[in-house]
Amino acid sequence: MDFRFSEEDEKFRSEFRQWLDANLAGEQRKNPFALEFFANEEGEEWEKRLAWHKKMHAAGWIAIQYPRQYGGRGASITRQYLYDEELNRAGAPQLVNSQGIGLVGPTLMHWGTEEQCRRYLPKMLAADEIWCQGYSEPGAGSDLASLQTRAVEEGDYFVVNGQKVWTSDAHHADMCFLLVRTDATAPKHKGISYLLVDMHSPGVNVRPLVQMTGDRGFNEVFFEDVRVPKKNLVGEKNNGWLVALTSLMYERRAREMMPIVHELAALARLVARNGSNAWDDSRVRQIVAQFACDARAIRLVGLRQFTRQLKGLPPGPESSIQKLAYSELNLRIQKFAMELLGSYGQLAYQAPFAIDDGKWSYRMLAARGMIIGAGTSEIQRNVIGERVLGLPKG
Numbered sequence: 001m002d003f004r005f006s007e008e009d010e011k012f013r014s015e016f017r018q019w020l021d022a023n024l025a026g027e028q029r030k031n032p033f034a035l036e037f038f039a040n041e042e043g044e045e046w047e048k049r050l051a052w053h054k055k056m057h058a059a060g061w062i063a064i065q066y067p068r069q070y071g072g073r074g075a076s077i078t079r080q081y082l083y084d085e086e087l088n089r090a091g092a093p094q095l096v097n098s099q100g101i102g103l104v105g106p107t108l109m110h111w112g113t114e115e116q117c118r119r120y121l122p123k124m125l126a127a128d129e130i131w132c133q134g135y136s137e138p139g140a141g142s143d144l145a146s147l148q149t150r151a152v153e154e155g156d157y158f159v160v161n162g163q164k165v166w167t168s169d170a171h172h173a174d175m176c177f178l179l180v181r182t183d184a185t186a187p188k189h190k191g192i193s194y195l196l197v198d199m200h201s202p203g204v205n206v207r208p209l210v211q212m213t214g215d216r217g218f219n220e221v222f223f224e225d226v227r228v229p230k231k232n233l234v235g236e237k238n239n240g241w242l243v244a245l246t247s248l249m250y251e252r253r254a255r256e257m258m259p260i261v262h263e264l265a266a267l268a269r270l271v272a273r274n275g276s277n278a279w280d281d282s283r284v285r286q287i288v289a290q291f292a293c294d295a296r297a298i299r300l301v302g303l304r305q306f307t308r309q310l311k312g313l314p315p316g317p318e319s320s321i322q323k324l325a326y327s328e329l330n331l332r333i334q335k336f337a338m339e340l341l342g343s344y345g346q347l348a349y350q351a352p353f354a355i356d357d358g359k360w361s362y363r364m365l366a367a368r369g370m371i372i373g374a375g376t377s378e379i380q381r382n383v384i385g386e387r388v389l390g391l392p393k394g
């Protein structure tokens with residue numbers, strides 16, 4: 001297999017790398033929360049991410065895969081891949097609006113009207129409108145199709161009542177892509193619709209949920225007689241399950257784990273173990289080497305997915321394999337970091353005397369969420385068992 005890229009693609013890579021080198025100061029590259037869900041989503045941290053996003057946007061470096069008429073560069077899949085590699089290499093701050101650009105944007109381009117695309121996509125890319133995902137409910141998570149939030153037609157509007165939960169970024173959001181039940185009598189997958197809801201509408205109430213990291217990255221959202229114009233329906237009424245699945249397909253994408261393995265190796269060189277440096281212990285080196293092998297395997301599965309896309313095929317079950325593998329590897333890495341840190345692992349993020357500013361204890365607490373968000377490990381195993389291995393349904 002030939003892993004080399006064409007000369008033009010390498011030229012693109014070096015153009016982006018040069019732009020990053022010229023525009024991203026060294027101190028901005030220290031991004032301890034490089035993985036999703038590892039972001040202090042409030043106050044100064046959010047403002048920094050927003051400012052960085054807007055700078056990238058002004059230079060045309062946001063959502064390069066989007067068509068030009070919506071603010072992208074119409075970039076090929078190969079260039080998206082190189083773009084992600086360069087962002088990772090640079091240790092750039094996280095961008096904002098991932099639920100918008102990553103999930104609802106592609107869904108609108110597939111299912112939405114031209115008017116909806118023109119209305120929402122440019123503002124999404126500019127981060128002038130932040131989006132959140134209104135799927136999960138107290139009684140509907142893994143079994144999402146059991147959702148109970150209702151929308152009833154009244155003239156030119158749907159009137160929405162119900163509750164969503166674990167809604168990431170709802171406290172920043174201007175818009176929500178919301179799953180609602182529009183036919184309570186139909187089989188559960190058949191009576192669902194996909195609406196675009198203005199979060200500033202009367203009757204929308206956002207309440208923070210504080211996580212064990214101390215952050216309030218996600219929320220409960222209550223809808224009480226919220227009026228949503230019918231033109232905000234995506235796809236057909238009662239056919240929202242298929243629209244929702246399109247967004248989900250984009251949610252379980254690849255993550256590059258090797259940078260965290262390198263950070264772990266650096267930690268092992270920093271801390272003491274049995275009277276000498278932890279890195280001098282061959283067992284420590286073997287464990288880190290195994291993590292590096294796993295990270296490499298995840299990258300190769302990602303390349304397999306990339307090959308599928310190059311052939312014009314839709315995302316396959318590789319996305320479930322990757323989601324399962326990287327989130328479980330991340331947990332194992334964080335647990336081992338705690339072992340290396342010993343009693344220093346008890347010190348919270350940014351506590352005095354904490355090693356590496358306490359980022360490992362923060363990451364340890366955040367690692368559990370990663371195993372749950374975007375579909376739990378058990379659900380990914382079901383998908384792999386049924387769709388890859390052809391096992392009977394459990």
Ligand SMILES: Cc1cc2nc3c(=O)[nH]c(=O)nc-3n(C[C@H](O)[C@H](O)[C@H](O)COP(=O)(O)OP(=O)(O)OC[C@H]3O[C@@H](n4cnc5c(N)ncnc54)[C@H](O)[C@@H]3O)c2cc1C
Binds near residue numbers: 143
């Ligand atoms: C960090 C984070 C961010 C999130 N952001 C959002 C968001 O922005 N918007 C949103 O809508 N939701 C969001 N979620 C919610 C997430 O999608 C749900 O938590 C997830 O789908 C699991 O649903 P649940 O919490 O209701 O657990 P449940 O579905 O009740 O599952 C409980 C346990 O049972 C297991 N289980 C359930 N069904 C099966 C089965 N068939 N076979 C085997 N085991 C099973 C699960 O694996 C789990 O261990 C987020 C969650 C997290 C952790």
